[in-house]
Amino acid sequence: QVQLVESGGGLVQAGGSLRLSCAASGRTFNYYTMGWFRQAPGKEREFVAAISWSGSATYYADSVKGRFTISRDNAKNTVYLQMNSLKPEDTAVYYCAARSGRLSDSRIEFNYWGQGTQVTVSS
DSSP states (O other), rough: OOEEEOOOOOOETTTTEEEEEEOOTTTTGGEEEEEEEETTTTSEEEEEEEEETTSEEEETTTTTTTEEEEEETTTTEEEEEEEEOOOGGEEEEEEEEEESSOOOGGGGGGOEEOOEEEEEOOH
């Protein structure tokens, strides 16, 4: 079992930056692939980024590639999402997720989810 708690969301102007954090409970955090997803009002939850258990492999949605960076600190049981050059279309609730398999961009393959943190980008 893994419990996930996101933080770091907020209101930012277009072009600004935010860093989201996701703190995980459980001693086997470093065995999990971690991902970030987001859901805007009236839209389906979509993949943003994922990172392998070791941190050696990452994968990004085309819409955030070059602007967002996912990283993890297994000693702190925490995964991060650094978001730069934010755009109004990045506005959404951002969710942290974990799965015990390989990198994936499919939300149905992630077993554990946090409660989400709101990110709002004003124009």
